[in-house]
Amino acid sequence: MEVHLLGYMNNTLQTGVGENSAMGQALLAFSYLSLFLSISAAMSSLVLTDELGEVPLRASRSKDSLRYSTYDEPSDKLLTRFNGGRCSWRWVMWHWLFNLVTGYVCIIVQLVLYVWSSEQSVGIKGAVTFIAVFSSLPLFDLFLPSSINRTISAASPGPVAA
Numbered sequence: 001m002e003v004h005l006l007g008y009m010n011n012t013l014q015t016g017v018g019e020n021s022a023m024g025q026a027l028l029a030f031s032y033l034s035l036f037l038s039i040s041a042a043m044s045s046l047v048l049t050d051e052l053g054e055v056p057l058r059a060s061r062s063k064d065s066l067r068y069s070t071y072d073e074p075s076d077k078l079l080t081r082f083n084g085g086r087c088s089w090r091w092v093m094w095h096w097l098f099n100l101v102t103g104y105v106c107i108i109v110q111l112v113l114y115v116w117s118s119e120q121s122v123g124i125k126g127a128v129t130f131i132a133v134f135s136s137l138p139l140f141d142l143f144l145p146s147s148i149n150r151t152i153s154a155a156s157p158g159p160v161a162a
Helices: 002-015 022-053 055-061 075-082 088-118 122-136 139-143 146-155
Strands: none
Touching: 022 088, 088 122, 088 139
């Protein structure tokens, strides 16, 4: 999808805003950034999927598997226990998360910049900006400390009994 946007924006910049303007340079920069960051996040997710997919096999071959009938641990503990001592998955996980979030933000910024540079209607500009902010709200869950999340959850009322 990003490649199509990049091609479309290149054509539009040549005829509209102009490649040499600050807005045109920013659009191209965000286009290329989001393309490379998204590709990198996709490759990192494949490596993580491969690592997580091999946990059951490694667990079945482990001597620990005979002592326990189930493992109730987070995936990072399981990976540490059954990954043969390899800790490379940690930096791959952080690499994936950084590229995924940064690529997402670049795509949102790119689309908002494009709409603001090409649309004349203030209503469309405002609507797109509102949708961009609204669609980015789930990202804040990644950065809220877990204590704030628990406080918010505890303060919200539970299901109402009938």
